Amino acid sequence: KLSPEIRKILKNWLWADYMLYDFFKKELQDRKRDYGLQSLEENVVKLKKLNDMMSDECVLEVVNNTESLSRDFVPWSQDVKGFKIKEDNEFCKYFGIAENQFIDYLRSLQ
Numbered sequence: 001k002l003s004p005e006i007r008k009i010l011k012n013w014l015w016a017d018y019m020l021y022d023f024f025k026k027e028l029q030d031r032k033r034d035y036g037l038q039s040l041e042e043n044v045v046k047l048k049k050l051n052d053m054m055s056d057e058c059v060l061e062v063v064n065n066t067e068s069l070s071r072d073f074v075p076w077s078q079d080v081k082g083f084k085i086k087e088d089n090e091f092c093k094y095f096g097i098a099e100n101q102f103i104d105y106l107r108s109l110q
Contacts, residue, residue, distance in 0.1 A: 058092030060084040072101045 002010070011018055032040055061084040066074045069082045075098050083096035094102065 054095055058083075058085055058089065058095045060086060072097050074098055076100050 063069065063082045063084055066078070066082040069084060070087065072093075073082055073085060073096050075082050082098075085096035086092045097105070
């Protein structure tokens with residue numbers, strides 16, 4: 001834990017970072033308030049439920065060793081978990097496809 005003195009030194013040294021952080025923190029709080037905290041909480045619960053349903057339907061396994069995944073499902077970073085997906089279900093494919101491959105797919109549609 002940082003002492004108050006060290007915290008003050010860091011705040012002075014990183015003043016621009018603090019300004020940026022404080023600005024966007026306030027922006028987020030304002031948007032949450034404008035949207036409605038109750039609505040936001042309800043929609044977060046709904047989103048979590050939908051994600052769980054999708055995971056139950058499509059994900060066979062969460063893998064750390066991505067070498068076992070087909071090319072489209074290998075994440076760009078080793079720090080990102082991969083998903084072994086029910087590839088025979090077209091709907092599920094886009095739930096687990098890697099970011100770069102999904103971007104490539106979207107560009108092919110344009």
